[in-house]
Amino acid sequence: MGFASFTDEYTSPVAPSRLFKASITDSHNLIPKLLPQGIKSIELVQGDGGAGSIKQVNFIDGREFNSVKYHIDELSEEKYTYNYTLLEGDALVEKLQKITYEVKFESSPSGGTISKVTSKYYTDGDFMLKEEDIKAGKEKSSVHSLSSDSYL
Numbered sequence: 001m002g003f004a005s006f007t008d009e010y011t012s013p014v015a016p017s018r019l020f021k022a023s024i025t026d027s028h029n030l031i032p033k034l035l036p037q038g039i040k041s042i043e044l045v046q047g048d049g050g051a052g053s054i055k056q057v058n059f060i061d062g063r064e065f066n067s068v069k070y071h072i073d074e075l076s077e078e079k080y081t082y083n084y085t086l087l088e089g090d091a092l093v094e095k096l097q098k099i100t101y102e103v104k105f106e107s108s109p110s111g112g113t114i115s116k117v118t119s120k121y122y123t124d125g126d127f128m129l130k131e132e133d134i135k136a137g138k139e140k141s142s143v144h145s146l147s148s149d150s151y152l
Helices: 016-025 027-034 131-140 142-150
Strands: 002-012 039-046 054-059 067-076 081-089 096-107 113-123
Touching (some): 016 096, 027 039
Antiparallel strands (some): 002 113, 081 096, 096 113
């Protein structure tokens, strides 16, 4: 199995507690309203929304992807951490077993938030992803835009 890991960092003037609530714990309500041009709905498939739950993101018709399902591995409102694994859907291309995301919100000196998102790509056999392939995929993929900027 191959493996590649990339970390992105984002800043926001919004406090970590507010950003975490809006983009993580209430994402199923807010994201479809904020991004109606891309997201039809976010459904809770299994669980109560906490660790162990499974959610499905449904994209509007005519998009490159129809839907993706992901498993919430960890959700800590105290530490502002959120880890999840993309389980199935159109974003998992051939030779890509799974993608995991580790999201952490930290207070910035200005009172806002520094968000760190680490994405880990697990591939079949000796297949290796290159950084330019990941960047190209991120630009094409609505799911990545959500997971990086709005945190599924």
